[in-house]
Amino acid sequence: MQKQAIFQSRLLPYALVAPQLAIVLIFFYWPALQAVVQSFLLQDAFGLSTTFVWFENYIDLFKDAAYFEAIVRTFLFSFAIAVSSLSFALLLAVMADKPLRGSMLYRTLLIWPYAVAPPVVGVLWIFMLHPSLGVLSRYLRNMGIDWNPLLDGDQAAALIILAAAWKQISYNFLFFLAGLQAIPKSVFEAAAIDGARPMRRFWTVTFPLLSPTIFFLLVVNIVYAFFDTFGIIDTMTRGGPGTSTVTLVYKVYSDGLLGGNLGSSAAQSVILMVMVIVLTGIQFRFVERKVTY
Amino acid sequence: MANVTLRNVRKTYPGGFEAIKGVNVDVGDGQFCVLVGPSGCGKSTLLRMVAGLETVTGGEIDIGGRIVNQIEPADRDIAMVFQNYALYPHMSVFNNMAYGLRNRGMKEAEVKTRVDEAARVLELTSMLERKPRQLSGGQRQRVAMGRAIVRQPKVFLFDEPLSNLDAKLRIAMRVEIRKLQRRLNTTSIYVTHDQLEAMTLADILVVMNGGQVEQVGNPLAIYEKPATTFVASFIGAPPMNLMSTRPEEIRSQLAGSGAADAGILGIRPEDFVITDQTPADGVVLPLTVEAIERVGAETFIYGTRAQDEQRIAANPGELPPGEVIVRIPGSEAPPIGERIRVAAVRAKLHLFSGDGRTRIEA
Numbered sequence: 001m002q003k004q005a006i007f008q009s010r011l012l013p014y015a016l017v018a019p020q021l022a023i024v025l026i027f028f029y030w031p032a033l034q035a036v037v038q039s040f041l042l043q044d045a046f047g048l049s050t051t052f053v054w055f056e057n058y059i060d061l062f063k064d065a066a067y068f069e070a071i072v073r074t075f076l077f078s079f080a081i082a083v084s085s086l087s088f089a090l091l092l093a094v095m096a097d098k099p100l101r102g103s104m105l106y107r108t109l110l111i112w113p114y115a116v117a118p119p120v121v122g123v124l125w126i127f128m129l130h131p132s133l134g135v136l137s138r139y140l141r142n143m144g145i146d147w148n149p150l151l152d153g154d155q156a157a158a159l160i161i162l163a164a165a166w167k168q169i170s171y172n173f174l175f176f177l178a179g180l181q182a183i184p185k186s187v188f189e190a191a192a193i194d195g196a197r198p199m200r201r202f203w204t205v206t207f208p209l210l211s212p213t214i215f216f217l218l219v220v221n222i223v224y225a226f227f228d229t230f231g232i233i234d235t236m237t238r239g240g241p242g243t244s245t246v247t248l249v250y251k252v253y254s255d256g257l258l259g260g261n262l263g264s265s266a267a268q269s270v271i272l273m274v275m276v277i278v279l280t281g282i283q284f285r286f287v288e289r290k291v292t293y
Numbered sequence: 294m295a296n297v298t299l300r301n302v303r304k305t306y307p308g309g310f311e312a313i314k315g316v317n318v319d320v321g322d323g324q325f326c327v328l329v330g331p332s333g334c335g336k337s338t339l340l341r342m343v344a345g346l347e348t349v350t351g352g353e354i355d356i357g358g359r360i361v362n363q364i365e366p367a368d369r370d371i372a373m374v375f376q377n378y379a380l381y382p383h384m385s386v387f388n389n390m391a392y393g394l395r396n397r398g399m400k401e402a403e404v405k406t407r408v409d410e411a412a413r414v415l416e417l418t419s420m421l422e423r424k425p426r427q428l429s430g431g432q433r434q435r436v437a438m439g440r441a442i443v444r445q446p447k448v449f450l451f452d453e454p455l456s457n458l459d460a461k462l463r464i465a466m467r468v469e470i471r472k473l474q475r476r477l478n479t480t481s482i483y484v485t486h487d488q489l490e491a492m493t494l495a496d497i498l499v500v501m502n503g504g505q506v507e508q509v510g511n512p513l514a515i516y517e518k519p520a521t522t523f524v525a526s527f528i529g530a531p532p533m534n535l536m537s538t539r540p541e542e543i544r545s546q547l548a549g550s551g552a553a554d555a556g557i558l559g560i561r562p563e564d565f566v567i568t569d570q571t572p573a574d575g576v577v578l579p580l581t582v583e584a585i586e587r588v589g590a591e592t593f594i595y596g597t598r599a600q601d602e603q604r605i606a607a608n609p610g611e612l613p614p615g616e617v618i619v620r621i622p623g624s625e626a627p628p629i630g631e632r633i634r635v636a637a638v639r640a641k642l643h644l645f646s647g648d649g650r651t652r653i654e655a
Contacts, residue, residue: 186379189346194393194440195367204392208383 032273038266057267066243067251067268074247077161078225082218085165089172090214094206096173097180107177114170118228122235125163149237153244156237160245163236164229172217179213180206219283226275248272295357295370295447295480296322297343303351304338304504312338314504315352320497323478325471327512329491330501331527336484337452339501343482344373344450357447367396372441373450376457378433380425380440386412387421390439411439414473431462438470442477449474451483455490467493488528492516500524522649525559531593531618533559533643546576547644556647562593562620564641567633574639580617582633585626592626594619596633 007013042053061067096107116124128136131148140147149155183206191201207214230249233239239246239254246254249272256265297320304313312335320326328336341347343354345366353360361369372393380389390408399407412418415435425433434454441449454470455463471494474481485491491498491512498512500523508520512528519525519533526532538544538558547558560576571577580596598615619635627633644653 184377184379186375186377187381189344189366190373190375190379190440191381191392192346193344193366193371193373194444195396196392197367200396205381211383 035266035269035273038262039270040263041266042263053263057263058271061264061267061271069243070246070248070251073157073245074226074249077157077164077229077247078222080161081165081168081225081229082221084161085168086172086214086217086221088165089169090176090210092169093173093176093180094202096177110173111170113167114174116167118164118167118231119235121163121167122232125159125166125232126236129159149241151241153241156241156245160229160233160236163232164225167232168221168224172221175213175217176210179210183209215286216283219279219286223276223279223283226272226279296320296355297326297357297448297480297482298355299339299343299352300355301352302339302342302349302354304335304342304347305350312504313342316501316506318497318499318506318509320480320482323480324496325474325481325483325494326497326499327483327485327491327495328499328501329485329488329527330507332486334501335504336486336501340450340452340482340484343448344371345369370447371450372444372446372448373452374434374437374441374454376453378425378437378454378457380433380436382425385422385424386417386428386436386439389425389436390443393440393444407443407445408439411443414442415439430458431466434458434466438473442473447480449479449481451481453485454483455485456487463490470494488530492528498528500527502527518652519559519643520652522557522559522645525643525645529561531562531620533561534617535559535645535649536598536617538644543576547642554646555644555653557645557649559643559645560637560641561643562618564637565617565619565621565635566637567619567621567627568636569634570636572636572638575637576642577634577636578617579632579634580619582627582629582631583616585629587624587626589624591620591622592624594621594626594633596635 039057040052040054042051042056043049092110096103096110113121126134128134129140129147129149131137131150137147146152147155149159187205187209188201191205196204226247227249229247230253233245233247233250234253237245239250248268252265252268252272255261255268259265297318299316299318302313302316303311305311316339318326328339330336338347342349343356345361345364349362354362356369356371381392384392387408390411391404394404394407395401408421409418412421415438417432417435417439420428420432425436428436434457437454451470455466458466467490470483483490483494485494495512497509498515499509500507500515502523508515508524515524516528519528522535526535536543536558538547538555543558547555558576568577578598580594580598582594582596584595586593586595596617596619598617617635645651646653
């Protein structure tokens, strides 16, 4: 078996990878570089003049209490979204793994929400929980709950977390189901004979054996909660009420495109870029090491 | 310590497939029972029903005088060794063995005593802190055994525990399992498709085919008097030579003594002798030597009979029609292509009805 391809011309291999490289350079590296450059510049309100200001944008950011609030909020959201969607998906996967009639059908149904785009998820949940339009809002009010996410920041946050977690359940479910099916059935049978009741079996056998999957999904879910919730936030709350649902990514958008502060927006996206690199690094290191138990 | 009794046990799957069609077996206290049969004969299903991993759709399973049909696997007081060992990959060897004891709320000091004792018996003491993936196949097998013996259950169940090991290790472990079982004197049920394993391990051998029991009994008794042609060709390697009694050549030699009802004649390869004389009572077959296999202590001669004949039945491991295997001691053998005459005495002949389902005692 020949592992190395032999080319007649020295240039041909380069020509073959050129389109791929061009795409990566033009669509990834160039904008990233633009952001880095932009983050060192300060534009006046009318976009007539630009000054090079070194790290002033960054310094301003770290002096800004609103930015710190956004950081804390983003972490809280990520944590809440990851934990709730992971635990619910795991519960569903354990249920769906049982040999029941029609299991293929509800496995398929459970995977469907993954095909729904984030903004559509936002719209769906708004239809259900909008204070005046929402179907469920009426029931909540009838139950005596003062439901108004348009005015109450905590309720708005809860709504975002709910919708974002719901969207991610399918993805997590798929991985958990695959993870469960990779464990030989005889291990569970052995545990059953060894006298472990279902709950104990779950915590002492299933859960530890799924730990690699859980860790992988935790990283994926945090990345998702950081970056892919933009569409949901934009359709549901637009960061409001006030700034109570503004996450780091949403702030990049609102400060830059709505607030016109391109320099600060660019600085924020550079910081986010560093965060992605760190998270991806963790994930790669982890995925490389296959066995962890 | 317990008897295990299966009374008319049946298993029908929801789709209507009948995996077990009424099995009756009685395993006495401390006996080693082996279920043997080709793949798909239902032997593993039957074992899993005893373990409680499969539901019973008919009949009764009785362990130590208690009907266990509706009882959870954990409460049947059994231990099982799986084909793939089913060790807990995230637990150390010690914890693998201790798991079943801790689940039953045993005191940690007692757990340690039991596990250490089992580890000593199985020579695993130096490996107690290792994880299963750091062990060889044979060591994993021993851990699986250890997990079963620490519990001191009433019954051991083995589901083809040696089939993942290489040939040499398999023989060594086979002897170890037998010694261990003798010493602990625990009732055991062992599933295998390997007839050699079955013969060497069993106190009671149960030969299964198509969800039914073909024959139950002492292994040697089964070897000497197989009840059906299936058992005759399944037990023993190389298999028994089976031939139709229809050709005149054979019919004339079988004249008298019950041979009238017999449709099939069976002769074990080792019961033939190469001879020029015609024995007073027995069968002589002229053969053309087709192939020779010398394995040292003995030699197998593959010959074809002069007349072709119709195929008797399509059982696994059966010879092509007209072919006969002769097993002789030593390594002396006639050259290929030579015509020889082999004879078997009357006492060594097995006669079966034409459908192979009944043995005819001559």
